Amino acid sequence: MTALNWEPIDAKAVDTARVLAADAVEKVGNGHPGTAISLAPAAYLLFQKVMRRDPSDDQWIGRDRFILSAGHSSLTQYVQLYLGGYGLELKDLEALRTWGSLTPGHPEYGHTKGVEITTGPLGQGLASAVGFAYAQRYERGLFDPEAAAGTSPFDHHVYVIASDGDIQEGVTSEAGSLAGTQQLGNLIAIYDSNQISIEDDTDIALSEDTAARYAAYGWQVQTVDWNTKAGYVENVAELFDAIETAKANTTQPSLIVLKTIIGWPSPTKQNTGKIHGSALGGDEVAGLKKAVGFDPEKHFDVADDVIAHTRGAIERGQAERAEWQKGFDAWAAANPERKELFDRLEAGELPEGITEALPVFDAGKDVSTRVASGKSINAIAPLLPEFWGGSADLAESNNTTIEEAGSFAPPERSTAMWKANPYGRVLHFGIREHAMGAIINGIVLHGKTRPFGATFLIFSDYMRPAVRLAALMGIPSVFVWTHDSVALGEDGPTHQPVETLTALRAIPNLTIVRPADANETAWAWKAIIEHRDGPVGLVLSRQNLPVFERGEGDASGDTFAAASNTAKGAYVLAEAPNGTPDVIFLATGSEVQIAVEAREVLRGQGVNARVVSVPSQEWFLAQDAAYRESVLPAAVKARVSIEAGLKLTWAPFLGDAGRSVSIEHFGASADYKTLFREFGITTEAAVAAATESIAAARA
């Protein structure tokens, strides 16, 4: 086992980290100093002694990943990014939590170099870390599956710092259970068990044996207790040894329960809730500085020998990287095809032939969009080794299984239905939607593969915090949500989304796609894999829908538009019979057929209705004004939305004369035809709404 080299200058650097954290919070007047002070030794150990990272290149694919799940303690990370030379300087620490600074309240992905993931909502980091660990293994499987463990340039570890809050959140229980099942030897989490949260001593609400719980998940659990008979001793070597032991265990994720005193050695506020989330006050900061032998009059003061020592991380990182590069180059030379794949993924490019591979569905057949999605997934999967995913125990219902691909799991987890291998492409999340969301995010953040995770649309509620975080980070997580309306039928209102599309469309930077038929579904998948600037939710029907007969291009006369228009978000599917619309229907998914039928009924009444299919409001709003005007001419005020859910998101498209065919209440348990009839999602309702809207537009 490697021995730790720990000099007095390291101790001084750790103390420097503590006082910088205290100074930074004090300057802005708010923040979370406590953990940053007491966890400085652990963070320093990771950044300076444990992790293989090159501060000069935060994108180096060989780097160990670091996740601060306790995002409120952002200074724990910022101070190390400063000390280690990752790009942050003292002025950045001084600008903590202020407008435009590189040091926001919580670490933000894409904003500060060296931050691998946005954290802060508790549990998300630790849960996404499981996804990082999945991704490391899957990417290794893509590029270097034959290499012995620990010998591949694609081998590295994922380190996490987690807090009392993280381990209480349910999402980490879900993810922890999966991590054990997956035997993620590459995952090492340090749980800062300081037993203080905002309501002070956690005893009031936390009595479980967390170590035993993680052992029950199948984790290796070690406890490092810095509270000794001789008082509180920050035994860094003991922690280092535990990390080494964890690294040596390649078949279990590791939890190191590190028992600390929050805020130590702050003289009066250590070990209290006060130090968790508030500035210390000048006296206490001075007391802290005195306790570690620093000048209480100085602020943001870093000794030259300290920074010279810690910035040695740059040179060490570059040296480690040069060593790694040799292995990588040897791998590249020996694996030209895999290197080609690697280069394509790094460049963010797609191979030729996606369009040609898309399934084409014959008009006149009835196909649910979930089935069409399953066929689309399987059509493009052979071209895209980076494309993988699965379901939260609803594979058959979600139609998300890549056939004959093997399941991603240790072989011993194989069952009669699923054959597993460590590099399989089919993900099984169990009944754990929230962890699924966080894990998908982690996979996306780790590398350039394209994972997807599926459940029923209603259960997007269970994973919403992870979906929001994907949107906030602007990362291309893909969520497949089937059973997309009351039309799922007999399972009843607990399973029937009504408000769900609205609630999802409300999330900034999240794209929702609800295709109208099988061919729109295929083209939606193409657009989704081309889309890298944010998460997408693909919303699919349980029930069969007619496959529309379409032409090759735009709608014209009675020829329907080609499904290749899907990526525009909205397009004229069927033109008004005389070419000049009296009224425009806007519909999505299973309700587009109702618009098509209503167009025919209205034609019989001498009314010319245009049908606009709107698979994605977001994609449509991203089109230029001219295109939008061509689809929804301002002059046509009579408009009707048809969607089996709330009408709210249609209001901006409809205007005062617009009307909606919608459902404004919870569903019920019955077959879907009965529900659509009882809830007024019918051709008759669409015709009546059109008539009303035309009248309102004339008034």
Next chain:
Amino acid sequence: MTALNWEPIDAKAVDTARVLAADAVEKVGNGHPGTAISLAPAAYLLFQKVMRRDPSDDQWIGRDRFILSAGHSSLTQYVQLYLGGYGLELKDLEALRTWGSLTPGHPEYGHTKGVEITTGPLGQGLASAVGFAYAQRYERGLFDPEAAAGTSPFDHHVYVIASDGDIQEGVTSEAGSLAGTQQLGNLIAIYDSNQISIEDDTDIALSEDTAARYAAYGWQVQTVDWNTKAGYVENVAELFDAIETAKANTTQPSLIVLKTIIGWPSPTKQNTGKIHGSALGGDEVAGLKKAVGFDPEKHFDVADDVIAHTRGAIERGQAERAEWQKGFDAWAAANPERKELFDRLEAGELPEGITEALPVFDAGKDVSTRVASGKSINAIAPLLPEFWGGSADLAESNNTTIEEAGSFAPPERSTAMWKANPYGRVLHFGIREHAMGAIINGIVLHGKTRPFGATFLIFSDYMRPAVRLAALMGIPSVFVWTHDSVALGEDGPTHQPVETLTALRAIPNLTIVRPADANETAWAWKAIIEHRDGPVGLVLSRQNLPVFERGEGDASGDTFAAASNTAKGAYVLAEAPNGTPDVIFLATGSEVQIAVEAREVLRGQGVNARVVSVPSQEWFLAQDAAYRESVLPAAVKARVSIEAGLKLTWAPFLGDAGRSVSIEHFGASADYKTLFREFGITTEAAVAAATESIAAARA
């Protein structure tokens, strides 16, 4: 220990339950037969041999509670409700999952007698059961705290049937940890560990030692394995003994891991994913019937001796109830004051003096609405012993602590900050928002107390499935959500709600209340405790807000309206200076002050602006048309909404000429004044929007 009396007729009744479940799913063609077949012995045991219930009165407060967390297996419950004489008959089982039937796909609270809670979204039942158990203890504390354990009419048990899905969901991990901390000896969960979920053998995604995990939470865990060396033997007596052992343990919640074979004894589909969620098919149903010695040609066929035997539950229940009534009457005679409280709660009434107790905040001061809420809670708490609640580790931030009330927890969980007793009023959920939501729901469902749970508004996302279920059930759970906009400031975008109000308002039957100042907050609390037809989310500011100078009644001239208008949802806070509005501002919460300022600026420009404070869109929409017209006259088309979040929910109130001052993107980390300025939540923006809207209304 009581011995089980189990006759051949009981075994026949159990087999009857199995074939009824198979017949019912077969008739409608879809549903979940597997668990209902194999778990029939356990369910029958609970309903016929274990639980103290009176089928003729499903509201008897002395009843043991039953929660089918595995809601998809609704037949497990429906068949017992039929056999036991709770009101369901064969025709109801025949109508399974059809429009208007008493037997919807998942059990629905308020719809079918004997159903204590709507379940189906996995994990919710088991998590809410923890709330039921909290409530039993708290109610005992209200009415009969001195009674020895097991001797009070307020003593009973909460029984749960949970599935592989339930134990995987994170919400149950959170709730399970709390249940252990709370030492809930009144909670007994049977975990049907059949190791089959929709993706077949759970081995593919579940390898944890669940028994060890629950032991780590502090539960008593017993395992009853019906897979024996002699084959599969439904040893009902062993299960009964385990339940008796669980009942005898009064200081730990109990998990009984019952290892079953799903669908047993169906000949070919037992122990497969196929039997979980699909009809068996005629041959398999026939095979099942043959396996249990029933006539495969008969459907919904119940032998007279079986139903005569099982309906004996009515007489037994009434006898048990009569016995219980003696104890209750003795208690009532001995405790007249407590009986008065009991009667008031049962009647759903409030005491005199609430209005008088409300705090009055002086105009001109600056008070955050969260602080005003804390003062309101503490003002009404002395009048309302049924009013209790707390926070998910944010007590000080949420201002939800009932002072000097004692914390609800075993005394040994007391800390330096909190003194605990089993009947305390202050709830501590730890960092477990989702369990908090489910527990609050369980408390509300158990009895007539009025609990509240609090966190930051952004983390309503974590508890959304529970909030939705409260809305679906129409129960008066109260959620306090503070830090209600980007104005929470430095914590940054992970903590700043932008889309959150919209996403919550989208949930049918959920009321969102966002008061504009301290006095609106007090009146909001009054309205909330008077409100019993659905859940309420009270949305509060972190930052201080001016307390408006108000008159006694409606707005008039420059006199602002009284805060007692809050319950109307929207009201004219400040009339247009000349009495005839050129433009109407609609604002909520912290943005109402901006509307007030803009009104003054516009007055200087000769423009007359009315300010409408809209604490609750839902309450406003519940007012009659005349009132709504009086607040928002149709003739005034120039309207501007001001809310520091998405504008979407305002569109229906604004019309084509309306404009919005809003935030359509994620937030940032900085002080709130900077954020409001940078994001355009300003008086200037409000004035500009008003000018634009007036022009649009004229065009």
